Amino acid sequence: MNQLTIFDFVEDEQTADTNILNKIQSAFPGWEAIGYTKTYEWNWKDGRQEDYSAIIRRNDEYLWVHVWLYEDGRAQPGYVQRSDFEPHWFERYEKQGKRWLWRSLDDRNRVFGIARQNVR
Numbered sequence: 416m417n418q419l420t421i422f423d424f425v426e427d428e429q430t431a432d433t434n435i436l437n438k439i440q441s442a443f444p445g446w447e448a449i450g451y452t453k454t455y456e457w458n459w460k461d462g463r464q465e466d467y468s469a470i471i472r473r474n475d476e477y478l479w480v481h482v483w484l485y486e487d488g489r490a491q492p493g494y495v496q497r498s499d500f501e502p503h504w505f506e507r508y509e510k511q512g513k514r515w516l517w518r519s520l521d522d523r524n525r526v527f528g529i530a531r532q533n534v535r
Contacts, residue, residue, distance in 0.1 A: 417460070422524070431516040441467045442482045442490035446471040449522040452508050452515045454481075462486035468508065470526050472499075477529055479504065502530045 431451060439448035450470040463486040471478050479500040481493025505515055505527075517523035 429514075429516060431518050433465075436518060438484050438488075438490045439467060440470070443471050443480065443494045446473045446478070448491060450515055450516075450517040450526060452513045454508070454522050468469050468495075470522075477526060499533050500530055502527065505530070 428481075435451060436448040439451055440446065448469055450469050451467045453465055454468050455466040457464040457466070465484045467482050467484065469480050469482055471480055477498065477500075479497045480493065483491045483493055485491070489496040508515065515523075515527075
């Protein structure tokens with residue numbers, strides 16, 4: 416039996432920003448971005464950079480990725496691309512006050528179902 420946590424409930428049904436999803440998607444051609452959280456923001460002399468963790472999908476394949484979005488519109492894949500993500504990965508960010516935003520509740524539920532399967 417899986418134990419539910421506070422993160423299994425959607426509090427205010429806030430959805431992901433389509434512009435951010437599109438920018439994330441541009442770093443991974445052929446994949447669609449379905450959820451993300453901002454992990455860090457950098458202020459450089461030549462502009463701002465935002466770091467994100469995201470979930471992308473292609474058909475029935477899902478990956479946890481990192482991506483860097485730049486103020487000038489560039490998007491660059493980070494070093495992390497993993498398919499073995501687990502629920503506690505999401506909970507760690509939530510506990511730090513970093514909210515995961517999803518394209519839809521169905522996407523979120525599908526991803527959490529896969530994360531639970533990865534624990535086994």
